[in-house]
Amino acid sequence: MKIVITGSIGNIGKPLTQELVREGHLVTVISSKADRQGAIEALGAKAAIGSMQDIDFLSAAFKGADIVYLMEAWESIGSLSDNTIDFNAGMRQIGYNYKEAIERSGLKRIVHLSSFGAHAPKGFGSLVVHHDVEHILRQLPDEVSIKFMRPASFYTNLFMSIHHIKERSAFVSSYGGDKKEPWVSPLDIAATIAEEMKLPFNGKEIRYIASEEISPNEIAKTIGEAIGKPDLKWLIISDEQLLNGMLGAGYNTEICKGLAEMYASHRGGIVFEDYYRHKPVLGKVKFKDFAKDFAKVFDQQ
Numbered sequence: 001m002k003i004v005i006t007g008s009i010g011n012i013g014k015p016l017t018q019e020l021v022r023e024g025h026l027v028t029v030i031s032s033k034a035d036r037q038g039a040i041e042a043l044g045a046k047a048a049i050g051s052m053q054d055i056d057f058l059s060a061a062f063k064g065a066d067i068v069y070l071m072e073a074w075e076s077i078g079s080l081s082d083n084t085i086d087f088n089a090g091m092r093q094i095g096y097n098y099k100e101a102i103e104r105s106g107l108k109r110i111v112h113l114s115s116f117g118a119h120a121p122k123g124f125g126s127l128v129v130h131h132d133v134e135h136i137l138r139q140l141p142d143e144v145s146i147k148f149m150r151p152a153s154f155y156t157n158l159f160m161s162i163h164h165i166k167e168r169s170a171f172v173s174s175y176g177g178d179k180k181e182p183w184v185s186p187l188d189i190a191a192t193i194a195e196e197m198k199l200p201f202n203g204k205e206i207r208y209i210a211s212e213e214i215s216p217n218e219i220a221k222t223i224g225e226a227i228g229k230p231d232l233k234w235l236i237i238s239d240e241q242l243l244n245g246m247l248g249a250g251y252n253t254e255i256c257k258g259l260a261e262m263y264a265s266h267r268g269g270i271v272f273e274d275y276y277r278h279k280p281v282l283g284k285v286k287f288k289d290f291a292k293d294f295a296k297v298f299d300q301q
Contacts, residue, residue, distance in 0.1 A: 001066035005029045011186035017043050019194045052094045058101035071113035081250045095133035109201045110146045119274040125261030145201035151189050152182035152210040155290040170235040174242040175266040182210035188283030208275050211283040226291035227298045
């Protein structure tokens, strides 16, 4: 098949591209960075360099494709420290750009990377943008089939806690404890997307993706053992302390507020209610596998 991948070759795009090329598909990878062209071509794919804001470019890239994988990222909108940017509006605009490009190109089959929490229009902070983009794409005609992939929290998000571990010997968040919640490896996300591309497309469908269900305290214990800090803890702070910490680091105010609300929604597990109603078979990459990778990155920083 002719398959187009948006989002360049990051934690999901790279293994997805490698798998699809290995299966013999003709893969085009869209990237906004010209310096990624060589790395994309080295994977056996074709590079299409352009912007998510350029509907003409997207339409041309999608035309003739059998399947397109869509994703949105804050980083494609601008610097995360820029307080003049409305990132939520920017994410929705990418959704509208995709919709128009799909209509122009005649594309009929889409796999879209959404998120847990996308089932609700409010209450889960930053995750609302995934609900909004899903809603935009659902307005496409019935003959356009879409598979909405809703992964759990990414293992790789924990890399952002390395500075806290080095400074305070703890993960720091506004929730914690022994309640298990779903986490996922980007490798399992890529494998699931590749699998879904081979299966029939029937209207607008949803699939949750997770690798393991593990509690914050179990995360701290497992990572602590991997990095040689057996006393590593998961420290719970207030919503206000978390928000002020992110603001103090210089991030966009609205992003910080959205993240603070999202983390608060983890308490009691309300953000995962729809996940548990449609609980998936767990993936292959377990948290102990990721802990080994975490240790390598930890040692390098």
